[in-house]
Every structure is written in structure tokens, then in C-alpha cells.
Amino acid sequence: MRISSTIRRAAQVNGNGLATDYLDRQQTWSEFASRIARLAGGLRGIGLAPGDRIAMLALNSDRYLEYFFAVPWAGGVFVPINTRLAPPEILYWLNDSGATTLLIDDNFAPLLPKLQGQMDTVKTIVHVGDGAAPEGMLSFEGLIDGVEEMPPIDKGGHELAGLFYTGGTTGRSKGVMLSHRNLLLNAIQFAGVAGFRADTNYLHAAPMFHLANGAATFCIASMAGTSTIITAFEPIATLEAMQNKRVSLVLLVPTMVNMVVNHPEAGNYDLSSLQDVLYGASPMPEAVINKAMEVIPNAGFHQAYGQTEAGPVLTMLGPERHVTDGPLAGKMKSAGQAIPGVEVCIVDEDDNEMPPDTVGEICGRGENVMLGYWNQTEMSAETLRNGWLHTGDGGRMDEDGFVYVVDRVKDMIISGGENVYSAEVENAIYQHPGVAECAVIGIPHEKWGEQVHAIVRLKEGEAVDEGQIIGHCHEVIANYKCPRSVEFHPEPLPLSGAGKILKTELRKPYWEGEEKQVH
């Protein structure tokens, strides 16, 4: 399996079909493949050698997709960079990966002065934009214009295709090494069950640097479908693109789904072209998924669960299980079952498989699982011990093979010796009609170790106090899980570049000078 073969096949079977649609630019698969082959030639021309890491810091565009496909075509390794990082974090990713080239768009070029002089390995900076490149940078279009199409470099299978740095919301970022096979196999495993077809029009609304959208990028290329692109997620831009471009499939993280379906204008858009909505990458509050199914009633909802290290998809809950009545009901709180070609199990601390309905660590196996962490031999061996990817997520599996993610292990709160899963508490709080957004964290407590603390943003015009939130929780979850304190947050909660609520940020003021133990 080779990324270049995927592109060649797509151009062969759908050469005249629309490959990308962004702003006022559209290109067929033949045109797209030609630009990719020329960009690969252009990158070789400026010195890319097989195995070189090529980083990109940019918002979504057709050029971002060209980068994803041209770099492995030329034998290189892509390193997409989280768009929310601060300069020191960007520098860490660039220097840790040893990137030789950085592609950067106009949104991020202003950061360059803060990077220059501290990039140990970057020799070339490419300006991803229109018009002449600023001084000291090469022009992206200049790497394509007048360049010959190059034949793809003979790399594929288990060879490294990309480094995806993990979230970076806690601890030190690690570069997840994904091979051609990891990415393409997971795309084919997932595409067939998630609704990707040759006639799919996929909306890139989630950020391209993140592997949630990256997975869809390889799915849509594997099926030779269409990529409709918006520069960045924003509810109205998403609704407009879905309506005006007749989008048939979209992947959104839960916070984005929330912002779209609860937007006051959501009802004014014609979303009838949507056949499938994928969501995942963090827990989805029940109230939000119910609202989404109400606003987009014709679409099939698919919840995907996984992580970058899994390339990324491990399990899926399909549309037939997004029901509250009938024999297939009762599984909506789960993240679904292992997708074809993937094995999932739950283990205890000694890697013994757990009986059904018992919480342990979720593990996955399959040729979609990463090669390891870049330059982190020990951590790779630990994470991949016994041939299984240890996700670090707590979960259980029921008798029918449905996986319930109880929490990121690092988001688990230990209070008075009891494990409290923040997602469960958040689900309870979301059921309160006045709540727009919430996050539950552990804060230091002298006696219990940690105390369950809720941060809540209310819907406009709602007036709810701490006692009401806590009282509501006591009605739906066990006492020990209920928040002891509630903080009201008037602004939207801080999000990571991937759209996850940044609990690290929320925890910071409470833990300064203290160390939260990661279990």
C-alpha cells in the first residue's frame, strides 16, 4: 500500500470527477494528481531526500491536501503542526522531528520571527499562498509551475509516511510514526463501514493537521471522492458549505457538533444532502447527539473512537445503533464495536484480559497501529507491549462487544479513593436544560486527594446557581461522583486546535505548585 498508488488509482477511476473544491478553485482528480506529482518534483528539486521530514503549519486548504500526498510521493515524511500551538511548542515539534522544510501560510507567517534562529534543522521555508513569496521564503506555486511530474518514489507498506504529534494537551508531545499501511489500511477498514463511497462529497471542516480529519482525508482519497474544504471550523461557514456544496459526509468533533446544531440559525439551512455524520475524538454528551439527530434527521450518525496511535480508528457505533427504540437500542452510550480488521480488548494493569463490564484499559491491535513514537524507544515499547496498543483510555466492554470509554485515564479523578470519570459527571451536567457547555476536573483536596469540580457555561439568559447544578447531579449519579464545587464561566471554554476542551488550561490555576498524578 502506497499513498502515491491511492492517488494514481483515484485519477485513473475518477479522472474527470471533482477532487477538491476550495474557495473559487476546483480541480478534477486528473488535475489534482498532476499538481501532486509536480509538487513532489518541486520538493525534490529543493533538496528533499527520501525520509526527510516536511512540516506544515496552516489552516485548511486544497494545498494542505496536496502537501499530504506530494510529500510521501517524493519519499518524504509529513509533519502537520497543530495550529493552536505557542511558538515554543512549534519549535519543539520542528526540532524534535528534525524537519528540514516548513510550509507555512499567511495566517502563521507572522509567527516566523519568533521561530527564526531557533529552528535547528529547518533549512527552507515555503510560503503557502497566492502571489509572490515574502523575502526568505519559496513560493508553493513556484514548486509546481513548470515542474515536470515525477514518478512516485518506491516507498510504501511499513515505511514511515507521517509523524502526527499527539494532542499536546497534557505532558510532552510525542511524534506518532504512522506508515503508509497504517494510514491506508485504516482508511479502507473505516471507509467501508462509515459511508465513504466514490460519490461522497466530504466536508473538511475539522482541522486538517489533526488525524481525526486526516483519517477522512485518506478515506476520501481511497474512494476517489470529493473534498470540499473550508479554511477553519466556524458554525455558519460549516452550515453554508453543507447546504451550498451539497455535502454528503462530514466529520466533526463533539464540540463542533454542539456549536453547529445548537446554533440559533441551524434551522435555516437545507442539510438534506447529508447522508452521514461522523463524530469522535472526545466524548459526546447525550443531549448534543440527540439534538444533532433532530436537526439532521436524514443522516446516519457514526461515532468513531480511536487515537492517533491507532491510525486512528479502533471502534465505530453505526447508524443502526443510534436509536432509542427497538431491538438495537441501548448502545448509544457506547463507542461501538471494533471495526473490521481491528481487535479490541480491555486489560488490567498486568495485561490480563478483563471479564465483560469491568473497567480497565482499552487496548487495540491491527496493522493500523503505529510503528511507535519518534525517538522514544522505551515509551514505544511500553505503549505497544505484548503486541497491543495500550490506549491509556479507561473503558469496559459489554457482553455484545460494545466498548464504553469511561475516561481518558489522565482525565480520571481519584477522590477519596474512588475513581470518578469526568465524562460521566459531564454527561449528568449536560442534562440540565440551562447548561451550554461544561468540563469536570479534579482539583487538589487535602483530605480526599482530589475534589470533583465543575466548570459550567450557561445558555444565554439562563440563571442557574451552584446548588441547582449539584442538586441536579445528585438526582442522576452517585453521591461520590457529584461535583463539590461549581464555577461559572461566562466565555466559551478554551478549546485545543482539534476542538477538544482544554482541561489542562482549566486545571492550571488550581494545580500551580502541585503535581496532578497521572495514573
Next chain:
Amino acid sequence: MRISSTIRRAAQVNGNGLATDYLDRQQTWSEFASRIARLAGGLRGIGLAPGDRIAMLALNSDRYLEYFFAVPWAGGVFVPINTRLAPPEILYWLNDSGATTLLIDDNFAPLLPKLQGQMDTVKTIVHVGDGAAPEGMLSFEGLIDGVEEMPPIDKGGHELAGLFYTGGTTGRSKGVMLSHRNLLLNAIQFAGVAGFRADTNYLHAAPMFHLANGAATFCIASMAGTSTIITAFEPIATLEAMQNKRVSLVLLVPTMVNMVVNHPEAGNYDLSSLQDVLYGASPMPEAVINKAMEVIPNAGFHQAYGQTEAGPVLTMLGPERHVTDGPLAGKMKSAGQAIPGVEVCIVDEDDNEMPPDTVGEICGRGENVMLGYWNQTEMSAETLRNGWLHTGDGGRMDEDGFVYVVDRVKDMIISGGENVYSAEVENAIYQHPGVAECAVIGIPHEKWGEQVHAIVRLKEGEAVDEGQIIGHCHEVIANYKCPRSVEFHPEPLPLSGAGKILKTELRKPYWEGEEKQVH
């Protein structure tokens, strides 16, 4: 990717679902997985060592599927044997593969006296049937009853899973080495586009030893669906199973489709449960596919093209292209386009890629392509040269990436220096309303090298003579392609075990003492 993982996942996600339905026996995926794990233990108990080849000579049954999954579970290599072989051919397969164990059912046990004493490597014979095993044989059920489930042997990926000997209709049989990844990847690549889902009820009507049905075996296991089984193909048994078992998907080779849809009683069966019909493995006459779409109007038809060496699927023509009107019409004569994850191209004798619409050799690439031929290093290198599988099939590709198989290169007739593709002549003859079956071969001719010769079986009650057949051909194809002689065959034409017309048999009387040149 491991075959054992596929079974474990299926039992996890659909443990209470029906796995197999054969005669009066039904078993859930949990029960099926348990029998497989115990049979694996039983095989180890009688001495199977990792890498050992285990042969099976039997008609279709649930036990055949248990064999397919238990052998790799135990670390062995399956060698399914063509049920139409004569004893010397069986001996060649057994001895060439070095099989240590032979599983044989009651249909073939009577052949044993003709094999015994000449099997160089077979030490153990297992009786696949009910009741006590005949003398000198072990009982299949005895390898399961009371045996502990064994954990699967840690083999997968590129490691050898099975040897499938090719057709054997021409030349010496060769053992195609297929790895776990070859089989499982091709199954996932194909299942997603061919209609296999978790709720699919697949009918095993084609013979299990052949990889056309074998592909469906791995597809249905990958999706954790149901296998409904009939012992052997026969039109009424197939119609009955499709109706009574509410079959949703079936794979048939074209001769079987012909026998089913043209059966006088076909109209008496309720075939409304059929959602997808797959056909392939040899050319499908237009008249037959048109009739099939008339008899089973609700099903989507999928033509698959490939060969054992490709694991086996390379291209597919989907239901949306099985139309004679509208913008998608006009491709029904093609074998479709490369399936996701597979590359296809057409090359000349020097491996240069051919321009569109030019006939050359069809080549394929992808991780579904075989490891090579068993003990045939030179032939493997030749067939897989430049990283591409050379299929030996002549074909062309149009501007839209649709592949047209003009002929097996070995079935091509060279007459007066012109290439005549027998499939094209057969298509012309099938358009004559009096024709039930036909085959076109080359027979020796002093002046032209070969002469185009047709063998025709007429429908009952029809009276058509040689001149009428030839005259009909002159109306639809070029003169040089028309048969010069027609032979009427009152009996059904001889079929291979896979249901292909045995042209080798038909050619024999003409070529005795002469050598047909294989191009």
C-alpha cells in the same frame, strides 16, 4: 492482520449472531469460534507444527469453513484441493505442497485406495463426516470434542496462510502462496464495495476450494455475517436456499448464473431477499447477465475480476454501472475499475504502460498480490517482475479507467496472424436465441496456424445448423473472428471444479500430437 483475529473479532461483535447454517446444523459466532479454537488444538494434538501444510478434499460444509480458520489459528497452512481432479492430479498437489495431513469427506474417501502408497508426505488422514471414522483415519469431530480451546499462534501479516493451486485447466498446477495480509486485506478492500455487511447472509454455492468463493469466505468473516451453505452447486438447491434461507448475497461464476436464471423453474422462487449478486472468474455473456438482471430485479450486480494470484480481486463493476440507459451506461462490457487499495495497468511485452484503449497484458499491484508460487522461484520472479503481478490476461483500459478483459492470453486464438479473442466470439454466438452454451477454441490449421472453431449446445427443441451460427456471427463481428467450423454438443459442456468450461478438454481431441503455443 491475522485470520485468527478476524474470527475473534467476529465472535466479539456478533457472538450471538448466526455464523453458519448448513443442513440441520446452525451455530452462532461464539460456538463457531469455539469449535475453531478447539479444532486448532486438536490439529496441534496430532502433530501439526507451525508452517505445516494441511490439505482438504471435500464438498462444501460448515466443517470446510472450520478448517479454513482453524489451520492458520494453529499456525498451519491450508491447501484446499479441487474436487474435480483425477487421482494423479490430487497426488501432484499433495506431494508438491508437502501436505502432512489430508482431510477428506465421504464423497472422496473412495478415492483413497488410488492415493495410498503414493502420498509422499501425508501422515494423517482425517475423516470429515459424522459417525465413527473409517479404519486408518481420525475423526474430524474427535479433533474437537473434549479438546481445550487453544490460543491462536502468533502468525499473521506477510506470513503464509494458504496455498491455492491455480485452475489446473492448462499446464502444470502451481501453488499460489497467499499470506494472512493478502487474503484479509483483499477481503476488506472488496467487502466495502461489494455489499458485505454485518447483516449479510451469504450463500456458499460456489465450491469452497476455489478462491472465488474463498474471497467471499474472508469477506463474510471480516464483517461477522452469516454463511449459509449448500453442499455443491445445483440450480434448484441454489434457488431453494436463496428463497428459504433469505439469502442476501451470493457469488456465482457465469456458468452457474446461466444455469440458475435460465432454469425453467427460476420464476417460481421468491428471490426478493437477494440484495447483491457477485459474479466473476470468467467472462459473462451479455445475454446471461441481461437475463439475470431480469430474473433478480432487486439485486445489485457486481462483476469482480481478478485471479488467485491477486488474492483474488483486482477490479469491480458495481451495480450503478449495470445499466443500459443514462450517463453511467456503456460500461457493462467491462470488468470495472481497480477496487480501493489496488492499482491496475495495461502493459506491452516490455512492461511499458499502454495508452488507453490499447490491448496489452493486465497487471495489478497492491498488498493483496501473492507472495509467489510455491517452490517456483523463477516463475514467481517472472510473474511479479517490476513489482507488478502479470496476470497473463489480455485486456485494455478505457479513458475512464474501466478494464476490458479481452481474453485469457492462453485462450487467445492466433489465426492468419490476427489475434482472435474467444470471449468475443462466444459473446456473438450467445446472442443467437437457439444457443444454450458455447465455447470457442483454436484448432490446428495448416495455413492459418489456428482456425476458429465453435462448440455449441442448443436449447432443447431448437434446430440450428452450422451455416446459421456462422451466418449469425458474420452479422455481429468481423469476418476473421467468425468460426470456420461449428460442432454441436448434445450434452452440457464439461466444467472445471470452479464451474469454468474446460477448454483444455475440448481442445484435446484436436491437438493430440500437436502443441498449442501459449503466448
